[in-house]
Amino acid sequence: MMSLTEIIENLKSHDDFYILTHQYPDGDTLGSAFALCRALQLQGKRARVLCPDVIAPKYEYLKRGIKPQTDFEPKYIISVDVADANLLGRLKETYGGIVDMCIDHHSSNTGYAKCSYVDGTKAAAAEIIYEVIKLLGVDFDVDIASCIYTAISTDTGCFRYTNATPQSYRIAAEMMEYGCDAAQINRVMFETKSRAKLEIERQVMDSIEYYADNRCAIVYVTLDMVKKSGINDDELDGIASLPRNVEGVLIGITMRQKDDGSFKVSVRTNDGLDASEFCKQFGGGGHTAAAGCTVCGSLEEAKSSLAHAAESFIAGVTNA
Amino acid sequence: MMSLTEIIENLKSHDDFYILTHQYPDGDTLGSAFALCRALQLQGKRARVLCPDVIAPKYEYLKRGIKPQTDFEPKYIISVDVADANLLGRLKETYGGIVDMCIDHHSSNTGYAKCSYVDGTKAAAAEIIYEVIKLLGVDFDVDIASCIYTAISTDTGCFRYTNATPQSYRIAAEMMEYGCDAAQINRVMFETKSRAKLEIERQVMDSIEYYADNRCAIVYVTLDMVKKSGINDDELDGIASLPRNVEGVLIGITMRQKDDGSFKVSVRTNDGLDASEFCKQFGGGGHTAAAGCTVCGSLEEAKSSLAHAAESFIAGVTNA
Numbered sequence: 125m126m127s128l129t130e131i132i133e134n135l136k137s138h139d140d141f142y143i144l145t146h147q148y149p150d151g152d153t154l155g156s157a158f159a160l161c162r163a164l165q166l167q168g169k170r171a172r173v174l175c176p177d178v179i180a181p182k183y184e185y186l187k188r189g190i191k192p193q194t195d196f197e198p199k200y201i202i203s204v205d206v207a208d209a210n211l212l213g214r215l216k217e218t219y220g221g222i223v224d225m226c227i228d229h230h231s232s233n234t235g236y237a238k239c240s241y242v243d244g245t246k247a248a249a250a251e252i253i254y255e256v257i258k259l260l261g262v263d264f265d266v267d268i269a270s271c272i273y274t275a276i277s278t279d280t281g282c283f284r285y286t287n288a289t290p291q292s293y294r295i296a297a298e299m300m301e302y303g304c305d306a307a308q309i310n311r312v313m314f315e316t317k318s319r320a321k322l323e324i325e326r327q328v329m330d331s332i333e334y335y336a337d338n339r340c341a342i343v344y345v346t347l348d349m350v351k352k353s354g355i356n357d358d359e360l361d362g363i364a365s366l367p368r369n370v371e372g373v374l375i376g377i378t379m380r381q382k383d384d385g386s387f388k389v390s391v392r393t394n395d396g397l398d399a400s401e402f403c404k405q406f407g408g409g410g411h412t413a414a415a416g417c418t419v420c421g422s423l424e425e426a427k428s429s430l431a432h433a434a435e436s437f438i439a440g441v442t443n444a
Numbered sequence: 445m446m447s448l449t450e451i452i453e454n455l456k457s458h459d460d461f462y463i464l465t466h467q468y469p470d471g472d473t474l475g476s477a478f479a480l481c482r483a484l485q486l487q488g489k490r491a492r493v494l495c496p497d498v499i500a501p502k503y504e505y506l507k508r509g510i511k512p513q514t515d516f517e518p519k520y521i522i523s524v525d526v527a528d529a530n531l532l533g534r535l536k537e538t539y540g541g542i543v544d545m546c547i548d549h550h551s552s553n554t555g556y557a558k559c560s561y562v563d564g565t566k567a568a569a570a571e572i573i574y575e576v577i578k579l580l581g582v583d584f585d586v587d588i589a590s591c592i593y594t595a596i597s598t599d600t601g602c603f604r605y606t607n608a609t610p611q612s613y614r615i616a617a618e619m620m621e622y623g624c625d626a627a628q629i630n631r632v633m634f635e636t637k638s639r640a641k642l643e644i645e646r647q648v649m650d651s652i653e654y655y656a657d658n659r660c661a662i663v664y665v666t667l668d669m670v671k672k673s674g675i676n677d678d679e680l681d682g683i684a685s686l687p688r689n690v691e692g693v694l695i696g697i698t699m700r701q702k703d704d705g706s707f708k709v710s711v712r713t714n715d716g717l718d719a720s721e722f723c724k725q726f727g728g729g730g731h732t733a734a735a736g737c738t739v740c741g742s743l744e745e746a747k748s749s750l751a752h753a754a755e756s757f758i759a760g761v762t763n764a
Contacts, residue, residue, distance in 0.1 A: 283603050286627040290617035297610035307606040315689045326649055329642060371638045
């Protein structure tokens with residue numbers, strides 16, 4: 125792995141940068157990319173950001189301050205917050221094998237780039253970008269600050285997840301001093317809900333049923349509910365955490381009806397119960413606290429098999 | 445107003461403290477009170493916290509480290525985060541007129557105490573308590589840190605509201621270094637919901653009505669809804685932010701029916717609209733983004749006067 129000093133030397137001695145984000149772009153990959161792009165442009169370099177997918181309108185402000193520079197051939201390819209070349213999506217074919225530098229905070233980084241700087245202790249890749257920009261000697265401004273703040277806030281769930289460190293908070297504080305509107309950013313990222321989302325959440329919570337002595341909660345989203353509410357796929361993201369957040373619930377299950385009539389099942393657990401282990405029974409998998417699987421059958425049939433599985437699973441854990 | 449130095453001198457030269465919180469206690473008043481109580485006890489003083497209402501179980505950990513000292517007569521009465529003697533609830537009769545020192549962050553503080561230290565720029569009263577504890581020369585420990593962190597996090601909506609300052613973030617970072625479990629605190633404070641709370645939220649969102657071209661949203665909580673759901677007063681806290689979170693809403697109003705039939709009204713605003721200014725029309729007050737007042741009349745009457753006031757208010761701001 126490269127040292128931060130070598131990273132800086134490489135950035136200083138090169139020009140004509142393409143900065144790549146990962147697919148399904150989030151606040152960290154976008155904030156990191158646009159902050160670095162602006163910093164390089166302020167150093168008199170040519171730089172542009174390439175994102176494999178459409179960037180959601182709510183992230184549009186991250187581009188503020190970026191000079192449109194598209195009419196150049198890249199001489200140095202950088203990826204930010206991209207743990208694996210496969211995550212470059214449609215950019216993989218062209219650039220996957222020729223990334224010169226990767227800056228990332230995933231310990232699982234596969235080392236696909238010619239040189240990498242990976243720090244798994246950072247809550248966000250943008251915390252490394254923050255250091256890079258400091259070392260480049262670029263003055264922070266409100267645009268860079270908004271990018272860095274957004275990246276840290278979104279990757280820590282607004283400073284809620286276990287990954288947030290004192291340094292995450294302190295960088296955020298400094299970015300506020302450079303003028304970023306933290307409250308507005310967090311409002312857009314975390315609070316504001318469309319009326320469609322409110323409506324679907326209400327319906328989802330109406331569907332809640334408790335099993336295993338209230339330690340399992342199951343909710344569902346049918347195609348009909350999605351259609352009637354007019355909600356986007358993107359907005360359905362947070363739904364999966366709803367049943368897990370009910371006091372006393374150990375396994376929260378969200379069933380989402382798919383076009384073929386089967387159910388995409390998201391499982392979220394508390395108190396260390398292994399969601400991945402649970403989902404394996406249905407041919408799925410994932411992480412300890414968050415996993416998924418697919419279940420077929422009618423709504424009632426699918427719900428019933430999940431409920432029974434949850435009852436046995438919880439009984440097994442409780443008796444262990 | 446007293447200087448911080450005088451506050452410290454007064455704390456050092458007195459003993460046998462009662463520390464009063466406001467009614468419907470929240471994370472800031474409780475965190476401030478218990479942090480100060482522990483700091484004074486660590487200075488060899490006798491101190492206890494008096495809260496006019498039952499403290500919700502989720503706040504129980506704030507008492508960690510407090511020595512039970514109840515067998516003494518108070519010689520010095522302090523109130524924390526209490527803007528008005530009326531907010532002392534059942535403690536008002538006994539102590540309302542004899543508060544020696546008030547430490548608060550509400551600009552609207554009525555000055556009911558013999559001496560006051562009020563700093564309206566602070567996101568939480570606990571940010572002042574943090575300075576007081578520093579100046580007292582007490583070493584922070586995990587218990588004090590958990591109190592201060594909880595107070596700041598809850599009063600800023602987990603660092604989301606406009607009141608959060610860089611200093612709020614930096615104090616939080618320092619408290620994490622003293623060992624407080626920020627992620628766990630935020631999970632308990634912001635994610636976990638009782639079934640009663642889920643149920644009341646559902647009903648509250650069912651009550652939503654839009655005015656002023658969808659820029660004002662009004663919801664209500666009746667005594668009957670509270671009774672049926674079995675929810676605690678404490679759990680009703682977050683309800684006030686629900687209507688403000690709907691996309692496009694500038695003024696979110698939550699009406700809560702009181703025993704005397706009047707409504708306690710919480711107003712939350714977006715985009716810099718002055719909630720305090722709005723509430724003044726009804727004899728209330730507060731902060732820019734969060735304020736309150738009381739409105740009498742039937743549900744429909746009260747709602748109608750609030751809706752009309754909001755329409756004029758938004759029109760006034762928009763035309764200004």
